[in-house]
Amino acid sequence: MSILGLLAAVATSGAALAPPTTAPTTAPTTAPVQAMSATEIAAMAVLLGWTVLSLYLLWRLRVHRAGAIDGGPRLSRRTSAGPLIVVLIAGLAAWLLAPLVWLMVARPDLVRKPTSQASFSPTELVTLALLVNGVVAIVMAAGHRLWRRNTLRRIGLRLGGFARGLVLGALGIAVMLPLVLWVTSGTGLLWQLVHYEHPRAHDMLRAMAATADPGVLALFWLSVTVATPLAEELLFRGHLQTLLRRALGSPWVAVVLASAAFAAIHPQWMVPPIFFLSLGLGYVYERTANLWSAIAMHSLFNAASTTLFMVFGPPV
Numbered sequence: 606m607s608i609l610g611l612l613a614a615v616a617t618s619g620a621a622l623a624p625p626t627t628a629p630t631t632a633p634t635t636a637p638v639q640a641m642s643a644t645e646i647a648a649m650a651v652l653l654g655w656t657v658l659s660l661y662l663l664w665r666l667r668v669h670r671a672g673a674i675d676g677g678p679r680l681s682r683r684t685s686a687g688p689l690i691v692v693l694i695a696g697l698a699a700w701l702l703a704p705l706v707w708l709m710v711a712r713p714d715l716v717r718k719p720t721s722q723a724s725f726s727p728t729e730l731v732t733l734a735l736l737v738n739g740v741v742a743i744v745m746a747a748g749h750r751l752w753r754r755n756t757l758r759r760i761g762l763r764l765g766g767f768a769r770g771l772v773l774g775a776l777g778i779a780v781m782l783p784l785v786l787w788v789t790s791g792t793g794l795l796w797q798l799v800h801y802e803h804p805r806a807h808d809m810l811r812a813m814a815a816t817a818d819p820g821v822l823a824l825f826w827l828s829v830t831v832a833t834p835l836a837e838e839l840l841f842r843g844h845l846q847t848l849l850r851r852a853l854g855s856p857w858v859a860v861v862l863a864s865a866a867f868a869a870i871h872p873q874w875m876v877p878p879i880f881f882l883s884l885g886l887g888y889v890y891e892r893t894a895n896l897w898s899a900i901a902m903h904s905l906f907n908a909a910s911t912t913l914f915m916v917f918g919p920p921v
Contacts, residue, residue: 652783652786655782655783656783656784656787659779659780659781659783659784662780663780668888671857673892674856674857674860674888674891674892675856675891675892676891676892676893676894677894678850678851679759679760679761679847679850679894680759680760680847680848680850680851681851682851684759686848686851686852688748688749688752688756689756689759689760689844689847689848690848691748691752692745692748692749692752692756692844693745693840693844693845693848695744695745695748696741696744696745696748696836696839696840696844697840698744699737699740699741699744699745700737700741700836700840703736703737703740703741704733704736704737707732707733707736707737711729711732712725712729725808725812726812727812727813727815727816727818727821728816728818728821730808730809730812731809731812731813731821731824731825731828732824734809734825734828734832734833735824735827735828735832737836738828738832738833738835738836738837739832739836741836741839741840742832742835742836742839745836745839745840745844746839759847760843760844760847760896761843761890761893761894761895761896761897762839762843762896762897766895766897767897769895769897769898770893770895770896770897770898770900770901771897771898771901773889773893773895773897773898773901773902774889774897774898774899774900774901774902774903774904774905775901775902775905777885777886777889777898777901777902778901778902778905778906778909780885781882781885781902781906782906782909784881784885785878785881785882785885785906788877788878788881789878791877792874792875792877792878795877796874801874803872803874804872804874806914809825810911810914813825813911813914813915814914826908826911829904829907829908829911830904830907830908831904833903833907834900834901834903834904834907835900837867837903838886838890838896838899838900838903839896841863841866841867841883842863842886842887842890842896842899843890843896845863845866846859846860846862846863846887846890846891847859849862849863850891856891859887859891860884860887860888860891861884861887863883863887864880864883864884864886864887865880867879867880867883868880868883882906885902886899886902886903887899889902
């Protein structure tokens, strides 16, 4: 599962922003505006206050300054980019091939007779998500291990930086989360204005809401908080963004291009908030040169968004 589903839950789990309309009657009526409950008012106040605090922290951290992003190059031009390129290609190949292998083993009926109406059980969906992301992470880690040139350290994945990365990731998500929520809400309003129809929630989230199996739910949490952040950050931040930074020289250009690639693999209806979140992940990675910080930020965002979905329930 990707960030897409989690953002979709946040975007659609709350009450509609537009006032409800009443059923037509013989006499013209004005649709009543639904009053906000005390809980909704309190939640909005918290979000507004959190947003102001986030903007203040961004200013104090000097994010607006172009040079603040530069935590130093991870891969100098004198260092061969070959290992990272090979491992990136291997990771992408695993990402593409793992679902096909799973289909051939678990659902050969779909291989023999493909259909766009195929349905999967919650167990199948979470197994597939864990398999794909787990295989990608294992293939890439194994590739670095076989190369034996400290390439994992070069992309900021050192055991010694784990604790610091957790702290930085927690700070990053505390700053980014309210801003991503605003972008997500704005995207939803835009699609309403242009009458763009899209799914109300990701298949994985609907499957999660439809099952009470504790084993499946545990695997789901393992997928969204461990397997997915690790695999996606290795691919898009640790390798793609690092290689773009080395090739182009500009950390900001590398962040933007890597974020565009990350957003492009998701359905277009969630591209704006995914791109915005990815900019934050890329910025934190560039400034800290610590991949654990991006992984932790990604994991905490997934956990927070999934929790919101579980509290509010699936959209109607």
